[in-house]
Amino acid sequence: MTTKKTSANELNGIGRDVGRLVTMMTVAAWVFLGAGLILSMLNLHHFSDKNPSLMVGIGCMVGSVFIYVIRTAIHLVHSRAEAVTE
Template sequence: MTTKTIAIQQEAVKDGNRLASVMTVVAWIALCIGLVTCLFEVSDFSDRNLGLMVGIGFLVGSVQIYMIGAAIRLFHTGKAKQQ
């Protein structure tokens, strides 16, 4: 019974690391999209420039996605150390 419990818990940690890795990749993709969008739309630097605002949104969103992925990785690492 204990062996099955340990195997299930190790699987959950692997899934948490996989999710964190996927979120890191998504964060980098969002960062690249934001940079490209901002560079194309920087000529008219105002709050009425929708493309620039979307680009800035991608930049801010990429940081948030990365932070959530890092938190998931830390949570699952701490959970694995407790067991």
């Protein structure tokens, strides 16, 4: 004997569509990576922690990785939730 679980979203007919969020986060990650690379390459001549644009560029590159990891986690959780409900 199995029991069927339903959520409030399924009862209302409103599902969560995270496709746009995943796409937006992918674009944001690539934009931040590109901006970080440009900022870092333009100011590489003064390689020091006192160079603010170099530090911002490195921060953008690191931030883009975090954005992409969060995007991947959201996508995996959503696809897993869809697989369980089917």
